[in-house]
Amino acid sequence: MGSTPPAFIGAEEVEKHLHRASLLLPALEAALANFSAGAAGGVVQPVRTVLPVPRHSGYLGVMPAYSAADDALTTKLVTFYEHLKDSSVPSHQATVLLFDPSNGTLKAVLDGSVITAKRTAAVSAIATKLLMPPFAEVLCILGAGVQAYSHYDIFTELFTFKEVRITS
Numbered sequence: 001m002g003s004t005p006p007a008f009i010g011a012e013e014v015e016k017h018l019h020r021a022s023l024l025l026p027a028l029e030a031a032l033a034n035f036s037a038g039a040a041g042g043v044v045q046p047v048r049t050v051l052p053v054p055r056h057s058g059y060l061g062v063m064p065a066y067s068a069a070d071d072a073l074t075t076k077l078v079t080f081y082e083h084l085k086d087s088s089v090p091s092h093q094a095t096v097l098l099f100d101p102s103n104g105t106l107k108a109v110l111d112g113s114v115i116t117a118k119r120t121a122a123v124s125a126i127a128t129k130l131l132m133p134p135f136a137e138v139l140c141i142l143g144a145g146v147q148a149y150s151h152y153d154i155f156t157e158l159f160t161f162k163e164v165r166i167t168s
């Protein structure tokens with residue numbers, strides 16, 4: 001009796017499920033509220049462990065979390081490296097592992113790079129929704145990499161700007 005191997009959910013499939021960046025907003029708003037509620041919110045999320053790899057100018061981050069509301073046990077593993085000009089390797093790469101919380105069995109391995117790009121931008125958008133002055137009409141983005149694209153996507157989906165300025 002072999003155990004079922006974990007599902008592998010690649011970048012394309014993750015992208016397909018999150019075809020509009022704003023689809024993440026309800027889940028993230030709920031997660032942020034649960035986290036902010038402290039023990040009552042049922043989120044256990046220790047500070048990210050970051051392991052430096054100085055020989056190669058990189059880092060490995062380990063980001064475990066459990067949400068009682070979702071009964072979800074997961075960890076993200078993310079590497080971030082000094083970006084070499086013209087390198088085809090992204091500076092940030094991530095994988096998400098999803099476990100069965102009742103017995104610890106690994107259920108799924110998900111591409112985490114699309115999730116990282118979209119989640120980070122969506123959280124910025126949530127903060128912006130709450131803090132942006134009503135007269136703001138220019139979106140400024142520092143950098144023109146992965147996060148610049150994902151921030152551009154969700155900000156232009158949710159808000160109206162007269163102009164977008166990008167500097168890199």
Ligand SMILES: NC(=O)C1=CN([C@@H]2O[C@H](COP(=O)(O)OP(=O)(O)OC[C@H]3O[C@@H](n4cnc5c(N)ncnc54)[C@H](OP(=O)(O)O)[C@@H]3O)[C@@H](O)[C@H]2O)C=CC1
Nearest residue numbers: 080083091092116117120142143144145146147148167168
């Ligand atoms: N809080 C979070 O959850 C997350 C945070 N991040 C952070 O967001 C930032 C961007 O990440 P990401 O988009 O994936 O990285 P990328 O490597 O894809 O892009 C970085 C961009 O910034 C540009 N850049 C570098 N230095 C400067 C500078 N001094 N002034 C203006 N632009 C500059 C680079 O230009 P060039 O290529 O020419 O050097 C490149 O266009 C990083 O700091 C990353 O660590 C990322 C993921 C998650």
Ligand SMILES: O=C(O)C1=NCCCC1
Nearest residue numbers: 061078079080092094116
């Ligand atoms: O949360 C993440 O993912 C990252 N945060 C900052 C640095 C790189 C990745």
